[in-house]
Every structure is written in structure tokens, then in C-alpha cells.
Amino acid sequence: MSNKTLLNGVFNQLLEEITPEKLVAESCHLDENTFTVLDKTYDLDAYKNIYLLGSGKAVIPMAEEVARLLKPFLKKTLIIGPYDTDKTFDNGTYMQSTHPLPSLKSIDSARALQEMLQQLTEDDLFIYVLSGGNSALVELPEEGISLNEFQEVTRLMLHSGMPIEKMNSVRKHLSQVKGGKLAQQTKAKGVVLVLSDVIGDDLYAIGSGPFYCDQTSFSDAEDALNTYGVYDKMPESIQTFFKEGRLGIHAETPKKPYEHIEHHIVGSNSIVLEKAQQLLQKEGIATSIIDEPLQGDTSQITKHLLKFTHSHQERTHAYIFGGEATVVVKGEGKGGRNQHLCLNILTQCYLSCDITFLSAATDGVDGNSNAAGALIDTHSLVDAKARHIDPQHYLDSFDSNSFFEQTGELLITGPTHNNLLDIMIMLIEPNPTQRETNG
Structure with missing residues (x-):
């Protein structure tokens, strides 16, 4: 899997x-x-x-x-x-x-x-x-x-x-x-x-x-x-x-x-994070909840998450964040804070480890789209460029939903009739070279 x-x-x-x-x-x-x-x-x-x-x-x-x-x-x-x-x-x-x-x-x-x-x-x-x-x-x-x-x-x-x-x-x-x-x-x-x-x-x-x-x-x-x-x-x-x-x-x-x-x-959001941790641990994934909530503009959260990932890439581990980002909308595209955050990470992610990142709204509705959020990994950027899909263009147009609709990485749940803020999960794995070095 x-x-x-x-x-x-x-x-x-x-x-x-x-x-x-x-x-x-x-x-x-x-x-x-x-x-x-x-x-x-x-x-x-x-x-x-x-x-x-x-x-x-x-x-x-x-x-x-x-x-x-x-x-x-x-x-x-x-x-x-x-x-x-x-x-x-x-x-x-x-x-x-x-x-x-x-x-x-x-x-x-x-x-x-x-x-x-x-x-x-x-x-x-x-x-x-x-x-x-x-x-x-x-x-x-x-x-x-x-x-x-x-x-x-x-x-x-x-x-x-x-x-x-x-x-x-x-x-x-x-x-x-x-x-x-x-x-x-x-x-x-x-x-x-x-x-x-x-x-x-x-x-x-x-x-x-x-x-x-x-x-x-x-x-x-x-x-x-x-x-x-x-x-x-x-x-x-x-x-x-x-x-x-x-x-x-x-x-x-x-x-x-x-x-x-x-x-x-x-x-509350804290209950969401605790239940997510239990589910990940049942799958055999070592997991930690990061108590400090993510809030503020998606560009600042992107920098924080990439810096965090860079300093936590020695072992396979999942980190769960809660909170809610904000986006200053300057385009007419379709999307939401979670999709915009994922797209932001894609355009700036140059790490020496493998990551899988999920960001989603618990109400199932992210911004003006029909998606709850998006789910990306280390290969997403390479795959998009191979298909001649430019992430920076969609980021600048505030049209993250159209980007992820083409890449097939949207999380679509429909309205959940719930609202407990957002959840972000960063699953980090050392790349094969690092695994050999660490071993």
C-alpha cells in the first residue's frame, strides 16, 4: 500500500x-x-x-x-x-x-x-x-x-x-x-x-x-x-x-x-488529532501530535512546514498538525486554504527525504471548491511536470483546485455536516541513501 x-x-x-x-x-x-x-x-x-x-x-x-x-x-x-x-x-x-x-x-x-x-x-x-x-x-x-x-x-x-x-x-x-x-x-x-x-x-x-x-x-x-x-x-x-x-x-x-x-x-480540533493519531498507530505508523496549531497565511505555514520537515527527516514518522490557514485571494480561480497550502508546498519542496502530505477541512468543503483538500507526495511535482502541468501558474492564479483535479490528488468527501477546523498530516521517510547511512 x-x-x-x-x-x-x-x-x-x-x-x-x-x-x-x-x-x-x-x-x-x-x-x-x-x-x-x-x-x-x-x-x-x-x-x-x-x-x-x-x-x-x-x-x-x-x-x-x-x-x-x-x-x-x-x-x-x-x-x-x-x-x-x-x-x-x-x-x-x-x-x-x-x-x-x-x-x-x-x-x-x-x-x-x-x-x-x-x-x-x-x-x-x-x-x-x-x-x-x-x-x-x-x-x-x-x-x-x-x-x-x-x-x-x-x-x-x-x-x-x-x-x-x-x-x-x-x-x-x-x-x-x-x-x-x-x-x-x-x-x-x-x-x-x-x-x-x-x-x-x-x-x-x-x-x-x-x-x-x-x-x-x-x-x-x-x-x-x-x-x-x-x-x-x-x-x-x-x-x-x-x-x-x-x-x-x-x-x-x-x-x-x-x-x-x-x-x-x-x-474540538484536539479530539480530531487524537483520533487521527490512534488510526495511524493502528496502521503501524509512529505518530506525534504537534501541539502548536497552524494558523496564518499559507505562505508562512509552507515555510514553517518545510523547515520542520528538514529537521525531522532522520526516521519514518508521521506528524499531525491542526488549525486553519488563511489565504489572501488575488485571483478568480477555484480552491481553498488546504489545496493552496499543498500547491505552495509543491512549488517549494526541495528535500532529501520522501514526504506524503495531507491537508483537509473536516467539513469536507475547502474554500469555493467541492473538495475537502488535497494529498501530495514527493513525486507529485515530477508527475505534474511530466504532464506539462505548471504548478506555479495555478498557484499564481489561485486555482489550486483545477491543478489537483488534473493530477487526481483531490480529497473529495462531500459536506460532512461537521466543522472542527483542519487537519494536516506530514508523513516523512528518509530516502534510500539516508536509510543506508543511518543503518
């Missing part, structure tokens, strides 16, 4: 191990009338009514598992996701919204959640399943900001290379439902089950923290927009809104967590 075949198989097995329903099932249990989430218990008899709410890319399988556990107790369900589905919920409503750009569907979804939460009393309990993608799926701009203006800011940020936490600081200040503002709509007890799509599992950032709170200010958000060259390109009305925010004309986001709402992280 080739190393590419091995890593491809491991990645597909991994996606089966980290399904949202499995992660919820591993974290949540029901014993008669006691609902346990990790190490916290909730007496369901203590509440008048129990509701199931949620939003995000993983909302359907997460909600299905909660509904399976709590079916006799649930009064009503309302969930929002990006995918079309034929799944149904008893006394429930599924609203399909949009991602990565908010739309009228996003506004309708936000208003539906607001109305539902406002109806709940202190005697009620709601369980909210939250995963990545929420920031676009559920949206209601602050008064005076139009949907078109909000979309334009989102589009500019997505193409600027701005990290997700910086983007979320902006969204929270332009939104009526981010940064803890949705929590202000209810007095009911809340339990939020979270699949983390941010580095460090920061509750302030996941899904833009609709039920948590916010550590950032109007000034922080404005600084982020300026740093990534977005501020001056924004609609004038939004520039004015931020200026007024800094002057105290608009209320700041909530700064303290709410006592009546508790959050539990049931899935």
Missing part, C-alpha cells in the same frame, strides 16, 4: 470517527430523568418545558442525537443549517439558511430564534446545539445597517485573509444576535452543546458567541479591519457606525457570561 493510499484511508476513517452524532453521544447521557453532559447533570423534572434549538453546519446530526436521547421530554424544536434535508423532527422546524454569506434567510432565522427564546420563562430549559458556520446562518444587522452592507463587509473579510476570531469581533459589533446578544432574549435556563471550529476552543469566538459574551471592543474590531485593509473599502455607513461605537453612541457587546446559560464543548 502506498503512503498516499494509507493517508487517504486514514482520513476517511477519521471522518467516520468524528461525526457530530458520535461526539454528542460520547458526551451526553440520559439516566431516567437525569441528563448528563460530560461531568454536569441536569434534572429534567425541574423544568416546565424543554426545547431543542440550534444552528451551524453540524446542527442536523447534533440535533438528531439530542432528540433521540430526550424525545419524551421535548416540547418543540427549532434548528437552522446550511443544507437541504429530508430529516424531520417531532414538533420541530428546520430552517435552511446560507453560508458563508448571510442572506434574507439568515435574518428570518435570527428572528425566529428571537421569537422562540422570548416565549420561554424561567421555568423552561433549552438545549442549544452550536457549531461552526453559525455566524452567517443566523444574522440580524444592527439598526441602520442594511443586509447588502453587511454582506459586503463579510465578503471583504473573507477575501482579506483575516483570521476567524478577528472576523467575529467585527460581526459581533454589527449584529443583534452575536457576542451574547441572543442570550439577552430569554430568562430560561440554557445548555449549549458546542462543536468548536476555532483554535483554542474559545467560547467567545465559536459561532460568534451568541449565548456567551465578548472580550473585544469597537476599537478592536476597527483595528482588525484596518490591519487587513478592509476598513477603507467598507460602505461609508458602516465606517460611521464604528466611529459612533467608539464614541459610545452604540452599546458595547456584553462582557460577562450569563449565569443562566452553560456551555459544554463536546467536539
Whole structure:
């Protein structure tokens, strides 16, 4: 079995191990009338009514598992996701919204959640399943900001290379439902089950923290927009809104967590890496997890990975990285951060060892393509040039997907209805000459 075949198989097995329903099932249990989430218990008899709410890319399988556990107790369900589905919920409503750009569907979804939460009393309990993608799926701009203006800011940020936490600081200040503002709509007890799509599992950032709170200010958000060259390109009305925010004309986001709402992280990138390590070790591959997450521009990550590989080429070993790269898009091609990273490595990889490298998104959707990522090895560059396919041309055109479509090195899984950041696996083998020398 080739190393590419091995890593491809491991990645597909991994996606089966980290399904949202499995992660919820591993974290949540029901014993008669006691609902346990990790190490916290909730007496369901203590509440008048129990509701199931949620939003995000993983909302359907997460909600299905909660509904399976709590079916006799649930009064009503309302969930929002990006995918079309034929799944149904008893006394429930599924609203399909949009991602990565908010739309009228996003506004309708936000208003539906607001109305539902406002109806709940202190005697009620709601369980909210939250995963990545929420920031676009559920949206209601602050008064005076139009949907078109909000979309334009989102589009500019997505193409600027701005990290997700910086983007979320902006969204929270332009939104009526981010940064803890949705929590202000209810007095009911809340339990939020979270699949983390941010580095460090920061509750302030996941899904833009609709039920948590916010550590950032109007000034922080404005600084982020300026740093990534977005501020001056924004609609004038939004520039004015931020200026007024800094002057105290608009209320700041909530700064303290709410006592009546508790959050539990049931899935994260660290769990993804641990399960990947177990799968590789079952295949007899010595494997290490690199704790420092990969983040930042793909060009910088490429340099880091090649430097790392150069200093770790003495033995056969697999190294697993987590995180999420960014790409400042300057072309009209098709691709995503993972494919762009793989192509970047191909154009600069001049090593005296054999490598096999996989980089993929756990949600199965890398950028504007139909692929999760790509899988390359030491021979990829030679094979491409033999077929007169110039990697530098596709790199400069930001068209990595077209390159890997021709070389047959795309990882295509379809949407996984999950979102736990990205995984990168670097499998290093000394070349034959080195093996003889080391032996």
C-alpha cells in the first residue's frame, strides 16, 4: 500500500470517527430523568418545558442525537443549517439558511430564534446545539445597517485573509444576535452543546458567541479591519457606525457570561488529532501530535512546514498538525486554504527525504471548491511536470483546485455536516541513501 493510499484511508476513517452524532453521544447521557453532559447533570423534572434549538453546519446530526436521547421530554424544536434535508423532527422546524454569506434567510432565522427564546420563562430549559458556520446562518444587522452592507463587509473579510476570531469581533459589533446578544432574549435556563471550529476552543469566538459574551471592543474590531485593509473599502455607513461605537453612541457587546446559560464543548480540533493519531498507530505508523496549531497565511505555514520537515527527516514518522490557514485571494480561480497550502508546498519542496502530505477541512468543503483538500507526495511535482502541468501558474492564479483535479490528488468527501477546523498530516521517510547511512 502506498503512503498516499494509507493517508487517504486514514482520513476517511477519521471522518467516520468524528461525526457530530458520535461526539454528542460520547458526551451526553440520559439516566431516567437525569441528563448528563460530560461531568454536569441536569434534572429534567425541574423544568416546565424543554426545547431543542440550534444552528451551524453540524446542527442536523447534533440535533438528531439530542432528540433521540430526550424525545419524551421535548416540547418543540427549532434548528437552522446550511443544507437541504429530508430529516424531520417531532414538533420541530428546520430552517435552511446560507453560508458563508448571510442572506434574507439568515435574518428570518435570527428572528425566529428571537421569537422562540422570548416565549420561554424561567421555568423552561433549552438545549442549544452550536457549531461552526453559525455566524452567517443566523444574522440580524444592527439598526441602520442594511443586509447588502453587511454582506459586503463579510465578503471583504473573507477575501482579506483575516483570521476567524478577528472576523467575529467585527460581526459581533454589527449584529443583534452575536457576542451574547441572543442570550439577552430569554430568562430560561440554557445548555449549549458546542462543536468548536476555532483554535483554542474559545467560547467567545465559536459561532460568534451568541449565548456567551465578548472580550473585544469597537476599537478592536476597527483595528482588525484596518490591519487587513478592509476598513477603507467598507460602505461609508458602516465606517460611521464604528466611529459612533467608539464614541459610545452604540452599546458595547456584553462582557460577562450569563449565569443562566452553560456551555459544554463536546467536539474540538484536539479530539480530531487524537483520533487521527490512534488510526495511524493502528496502521503501524509512529505518530506525534504537534501541539502548536497552524494558523496564518499559507505562505508562512509552507515555510514553517518545510523547515520542520528538514529537521525531522532522520526516521519514518508521521506528524499531525491542526488549525486553519488563511489565504489572501488575488485571483478568480477555484480552491481553498488546504489545496493552496499543498500547491505552495509543491512549488517549494526541495528535500532529501520522501514526504506524503495531507491537508483537509473536516467539513469536507475547502474554500469555493467541492473538495475537502488535497494529498501530495514527493513525486507529485515530477508527475505534474511530466504532464506539462505548471504548478506555479495555478498557484499564481489561485486555482489550486483545477491543478489537483488534473493530477487526481483531490480529497473529495462531500459536506460532512461537521466543522472542527483542519487537519494536516506530514508523513516523512528518509530516502534510500539516508536509510543506508543511518543503518
